[in-house]
Amino acid sequence: MGKTVRYSKNAGLHRGAWTVAEDMILTDYITIHGEGGWTSVPQKAGLKRCGKSCRLRWLNYLRSDIKLGNISPDEKELIIKLHQLLGNRWSLIAGRLPGRTDNEIKNYWNTHLSGKPLPNKLGSCSTPKTQKFNARSKSPSQTEDPHVLKVIPVKPKAVKVSKELHKSTNNGRSDHQDFAFPSEASPSKSWCELFVDELMVDNDLEFLDFTPTDNFIKLESPSMEVNGEYLPISTPNFIDQQDLFS
DNA sequence: AAACGTGCCAACCGCTCCCTT
DNA sequence: TAAGGGAGCGGTTGGCACGTT
Numbered sequence: 001m002g003k004t005v006r007y008s009k010n011a012g013l014h015r016g017a018w019t020v021a022e023d024m025i026l027t028d029y030i031t032i033h034g035e036g037g038w039t040s041v042p043q044k045a046g047l048k049r050c051g052k053s054c055r056l057r058w059l060n061y062l063r064s065d066i067k068l069g070n071i072s073p074d075e076k077e078l079i080i081k082l083h084q085l086l087g088n089r090w091s092l093i094a095g096r097l098p099g100r101t102d103n104e105i106k107n108y109w110n111t112h113l114s115g116k117p118l119p120n121k122l123g124s125c126s127t128p129k130t131q132k133f134n135a136r137s138k139s140p141s142q143t144e145d146p147h148v149l150k151v152i153p154v155k156p157k158a159v160k161v162s163k164e165l166h167k168s169t170n171n172g173r174s175d176h177q178d179f180a181f182p183s184e185a186s187p188s189k190s191w192c193e194l195f196v197d198e199l200m201v202d203n204d205l206e207f208l209d210f211t212p213t214d215n216f217i218k219l220e221s222p223s224m225e226v227n228g229e230y231l232p233i234s235t236p237n238f239i240d241q242q243d244l245f246s
Numbered sequence: 247a248a249a250c251g252t253g254c255c256a257a258c259c260g261c262t263c264c265c266t267t
Numbered sequence: 268t269a270a271g272g273g274a275g276c277g278g279t280t281g282g283c284a285c286g287t288t
Binding site for chain 3: 059
């Protein structure tokens, strides 16, 4: 059981902790050739590791922009707030903490913050270790305000969804569904992508808040394109993270 | 000093996403 | 439109370090 068993699946590959020599080989290779093509990296670099292992090692420890050292109180506060907003979406949380990785934040949360009482500024409570941010549960950010159901992360990418999205178009993921609509937050972009749960109830749009990449936006009567047809949408009122957190 | 318990975290696995053909 | 494969994400594991008995 354990690593010994799993490692034997690929007898020719090294597993476990990386050595200094391996780190140097990988760093040198990526310095010359750049990131990407992870499946071929081990072969080209001469490492007896799988591509996923190389990618993980590079992203979590070898990159030059990795921030070493303990999580600061400010970072801790931000992690807590972002976790209240986003749930266990470690990569999204890490994206707002320069130099920190999703793995590091995940470990920090599980070892230092999980299960401990947290501030309740956003009307939420601490999230159990294994709780998932899914469509069946209330959003971590849901408030008492009936017009503010949740805060939703936005990725800078368009997704068009069908009218039946609430039934089927969740791209195979159980924890969110994807939506798209014109973004006034980024005029240069035609679309934003949302992650929404409990969005549509009997074809009515019931959400009001979401977070774009750089700002938070509050919508009073949002709309979206559904099968080429626009549902009503109001002018967004931009609000700052500070306002949201205060 | 040795045994045991606990916490931390690097790394792995399985699943999903998404791009290309 | 579907299939295949690479990339990415989140949950989990296991070894090590350190503290306690």
